[in-house]
Amino acid sequence: MSEKLLMKGNEALGEAAVRAGCRLYFAYPITPQSELPEYLSRRMPEVGGVFLQAESEVAAINMVYGASGAGARVMTSSSSPGISLKQEGLSYIAGAELPCVVVNMARGGPGLGSIQPSQSDYLQATKGGGHGDYRLIVLAPASVQEVVDLTILAFDLADKYRNPVMIMGDGLLGQMMEPVTFPDEVKKELPPKPWATTGWTKDRPKNIITSLELQPERLEEHNRHLQAKYAQIVREEIRWDEYLTGDAEVVVVAYGTVARIARSAVDAAREKGIKAGLFRPITLWPYPYDALGRLADAAKNFLTVEMNCGQMVEDVRLAVDGRRPVYFYGRSGGMVPTPEEVLAEIEKLA
Amino acid sequence: MAKGKVVINEDRCKGCELCTTVCPHKILALDPKKINKLGYHPVTLTDPEECIGCALCARMCPDCVIEVYRE
Amino acid sequence: MKPVFTRPRSLADVSTHYCPGCTHGIVHRLIAEAIDELDIAERTIGVAPVGCAVLAYNYFNVDFQEAAHGRAPAVATGIKRALPDRVVFTYQGDGDLASIGTAEIVHAANRGEAITVIYVNNAIYGMTGGQMAPTTLAGQKTTTSPFGRDVEVCGYPIRMAELLATLVAPRYIARVAVNSPAHIQQAKRAIKRAFEVQVNDHGFALVEVLSTCPTNWGLPPKKALAWLEENMIPYYPLGEFKVPKEAE
Structure with missing residues (x-):
């Protein structure tokens, strides 16, 4: 293990994402998670990655859709009101089965609420949030070290299940400074993604990323496939x-x-x-x-x-x-x- | 002998007649005797000998049902 | 005899769901021709909109992503930032681009994202059944402007090409039409240019294509061509609003 560093939760999360092989990060500023985009705006260029401040949370989550569909490890982050704006995109991402990591450093609501810590997005995160029958994997770290560990896990789970994974923190966790260690090895080899739209080569049929299925029989079949996947996640990924x-x-x-x-x-x-x-x-x-x-x-x-x-x-x-x-x-x-x-x-x- | 030839994929034609508006010799028309798979009267060449192979019909067709050949 | 016109390779050999006489099909073909002529099919990724062209991914022989309504430029941004050496284009209608997706298109253009945007303006919402669009002409009757668009209530039809041309970053912005062979030839050149700008100059390019909607305009396809000429072009002038610097 590498040396212990004293870091804020938000910054540690950013570093963990980089160590997990995330090279694209799209976000929009909002308190109390702004240290995360600030950190990654400095860090991503060092590793040849992309930091892009989107025009809105809506745009950021759709940039995530595009980049994930193109095969990349990608992340966005926000806090409660911004997470509400991302729900449309999350539903599409879940429907199209795209892996990504979404961070919610939650704050008080409803509405504009406050900038202080809160857990009032629990139902939104765990029971749906957007429209349609879908699930996010939701990870809730309790320390800055766990922020690091669960962020790395989040990317692996996202890829394994082709599903969005949410890291559910709160303003306290994001702002808190604690000693952390990061894994020495920076992951380089990502799992193969033969479904990604990387540009059609002659070696495979064209790939299509979509959540649209106009035939009711086929949409039901897709929903059953999703439910089977969620059942597997329930069997294999419960942690406490x-x-x-x-x-x-x-x-x-x-x-x-x-x-x-x-x-x-x-x-x-x-x-x-x-x-x-x-x-x-x-x-x-x-x-x-x-x-x-x-x-x-x-x-x-x-x-x-x-x-x-x-x-x-x-x-x-x-x-x-x-x-x-x-x-x-x-x-x-x-x-x-x-x-x-x-x-x-x-x-x-x- | 015609200078040009068009090959019409009749089963794809939606009978919109856009091609008929641009044919310089006015030799394209819907065939009222035929009904294609889609349920439309497909377009047909009324006088193949007059075709000059200009391809305006093909460029106007929204459904890419016309191929054009020329001497 | 030699072939002088055949289906472009990048256009899938299938029947489309578009209504008879809808000019979406012409625009699709022009895009496919541009992709073929530039020989970029195997590194091109398209982004489909929500609207009549929602199934565009079935009609091109290239990889495709289907975006949420209006979000295609953000999705394309994500793809292009992940894979900068690929060619990425969006295909969007006027409801998608000029209404619900205004933030995404303005900021993708303003960032100078190296993407090609094909923006089909037929002055109406087609897929949902002919409702008023931001581009619906003053006085034009639709299912949600049954007495004609009242500009005192709804504002004026929005000219996206001109609006986006005020931005610094975009390299190429043009408006074309597909209602006659001559206009289709111009449209072909503009669309190809919009891809070339991305491939050669790594810049943002947008082509607004005036298109017909015979079904929701309530006109036979042939008359829709004339309606576009007589009503749309006077308000939406054709031309190039922004061209790469070296070409000025």
């Missing part, structure tokens, strides 16, 4: 982390930066003799329903903590399936829950 859940009576469920706060609260609860544990989904889609549900055998109740008004809690309830009570504690609008607040909620349930 558990902390002190073995004997936990109160299982706190949280992801991303909130999971760090929740972990401090779990430690504080343990010091008070409360058997608390933390379950942290790393993939928000596919969601670790089974792993979380298994904890209902021993736990007395579940506490979902989010920086929103209650979104992931719906998935926690699905996982627990009525066997134990599921409680919710959330702050929103850019307010970040404190470990003390979470501890107080745990104590109510102990």
